[in-house]
Amino acid sequence: MATWTWFHKLGSPPHVYRIAGRFAPWFGWGALLCIVYGLFGGLVLAPPDYQQKDAFRIIYVHAPAAWLSLSCYTAMAVAAFVGLVWRMKIAHAAAAALAPVGASFAFVCLATGSLWGRPMWGTWWEWDARLTSQLILLFLYLGYMALRSAHDDLQRADRSSAVLAIVGVVNVPIIHYSVYWWNSLHQGATVMKADRPSMPTEMLVPLLVMFLGFTLFQLWVLCTRLRAEILDRERNARWLQEQLREGA
Amino acid sequence: MAMTPRRKRLVLFGSVLLGVAISAGIATLAFRDNLQYFYNPSEVAAGKVPAGKRFRVGGMVPKGSIHRETGSLTVNFEVTDFEHTVKISYSGVLPDLFREGQGIIAHGKLDNQGVFVADEVLAKHDEKYMPPEVRDSLKKTHTPDAPAPAAGANQS
Numbered sequence: 332m333a334t335w336t337w338f339h340k341l342g343s344p345p346h347v348y349r350i351a352g353r354f355a356p357w358f359g360w361g362a363l364l365c366i367v368y369g370l371f372g373g374l375v376l377a378p379p380d381y382q383q384k385d386a387f388r389i390i391y392v393h394a395p396a397a398w399l400s401l402s403c404y405t406a407m408a409v410a411a412f413v414g415l416v417w418r419m420k421i422a423h424a425a426a427a428a429l430a431p432v433g434a435s436f437a438f439v440c441l442a443t444g445s446l447w448g449r450p451m452w453g454t455w456w457e458w459d460a461r462l463t464s465q466l467i468l469l470f471l472y473l474g475y476m477a478l479r480s481a482h483d484d485l486q487r488a489d490r491s492s493a494v495l496a497i498v499g500v501v502n503v504p505i506i507h508y509s510v511y512w513w514n515s516l517h518q519g520a521t522v523m524k525a526d527r528p529s530m531p532t533e534m535l536v537p538l539l540v541m542f543l544g545f546t547l548f549q550l551w552v553l554c555t556r557l558r559a560e561i562l563d564r565e566r567n568a569r570w571l572q573e574q575l576r577e578g579a
Numbered sequence: 580m581a582m583t584p585r586r587k588r589l590v591l592f593g594s595v596l597l598g599v600a601i602s603a604g605i606a607t608l609a610f611r612d613n614l615q616y617f618y619n620p621s622e623v624a625a626g627k628v629p630a631g632k633r634f635r636v637g638g639m640v641p642k643g644s645i646h647r648e649t650g651s652l653t654v655n656f657e658v659t660d661f662e663h664t665v666k667i668s669y670s671g672v673l674p675d676l677f678r679e680g681q682g683i684i685a686h687g688k689l690d691n692q693g694v695f696v697a698d699e700v701l702a703k704h705d706e707k708y709m710p711p712e713v714r715d716s717l718k719k720t721h722t723p724d725a726p727a728p729a730a731g732a733n734q735s
Binding site: 383454459494497 | 637
């Protein structure tokens with residue numbers, strides 16, 4: 332089937348190595364532009380909130396970090412699934428490359444939320460459904476990475492950690508809907524819902540730019556880390572030695 | 580249809596995912612009540628709360644319900660879900676967002692008179708954000724979907 336050639340090409344390490352190298356700078360510079368503009372727009376241009384005053388501005392880091400921690404995990408689970416079913420080594424490499432990025436975002440999300448929760452809610456931490464499920468997400472990431480490093484054999488590490496990634500993905504919708512399924516301390520979604528965002532345009536635009544910036548940043552880190560993974564896995568391959576000899 | 584090894588793996592890991600999703604769904608349904616962070620005043624009125632045990636009650640503080648006792652930190656107020664109301668007595672420092680018209684969550688126990696004696700009060704924030712000017716003009720025009728007017732919302 333001709334339509335699947337792009338998919339099969341993604342299984343080829345030299346191809347992915349080149350593609351990732353070509354796209355990485357675009358993602359990186361795009362991310363820098365978006366984050367600089369988004370931070371300026373969010374921290375300086377946007378008006379303060381009527382209730383929270385300037386404290387609401389933590390949303391410009393907290394919400395994009397939360398979004399990335401969820402989308403990273405979903406991408407990781409999809410890559411792990413493809414890796415298991417199609418025996419695609421590159422997919423396992425991509426999942427392995429994504430895990431530390433997602434874990435960092437999950438941590439940033441929890442830390443910024445805690446800083447905001449102390450003055451607004453009156454507590455650093457509560458065991459409500461949203462906070463607890465997000466903490467479980469961080470533990471899933473850490474568990475995934477620990478499981479990988481527990482194996483000496485790369486193929487075993489790939490396969491066993493992939494099963495964990497797939498099993499853990501059920502937590503993603505639980506995190507998103509936790510504030511609707513249960514009474515929780517955490518408020519519902521402001522932007523990520525079918526309705527109009529509950530936020531005026533002058534606050535919303537920098538937030539959306541930050542979402543885009545964080546996403547581009549994640550793609551940039553993914554490209555860079557995936558190339559490093561490929562270098563490590565293919566260190567004895569002829570194509571790599573030829574490529575390095577050419578100085579590319 | 581012949582099962583190629585790849586199709587076998589697809590079915591295997593597909594069913595692993597499906598099985599985990601179903602069991603997670605059943606588990607969340609089974610622990611539905613245990614996973615509630617707080618009870619509504621209606622649930623308190625219906626007696627659905629654990630008797631004699633600590634629990635949390637959440638709702639909105641209605642206008643004119645806050646009474647401070649002179650000479651102490653004790654505050655008496657109510658929370659409502661617009662159907663039932665729970666009287667709350669709390670002694671301690673309140674969060675900044677605590678005010679009339681604000682959603683709050685109190686942690687404590689019901690006493691014999693049906694008053695909820697709280698030892699912790701948290702403010703629950705909603706998902707709405709707006710600049711102060713917008714909020715002021717909303718208050719003037721009394722738009723129905725504007726948040727209930729809150730005392731002290733203009734302090735700065």
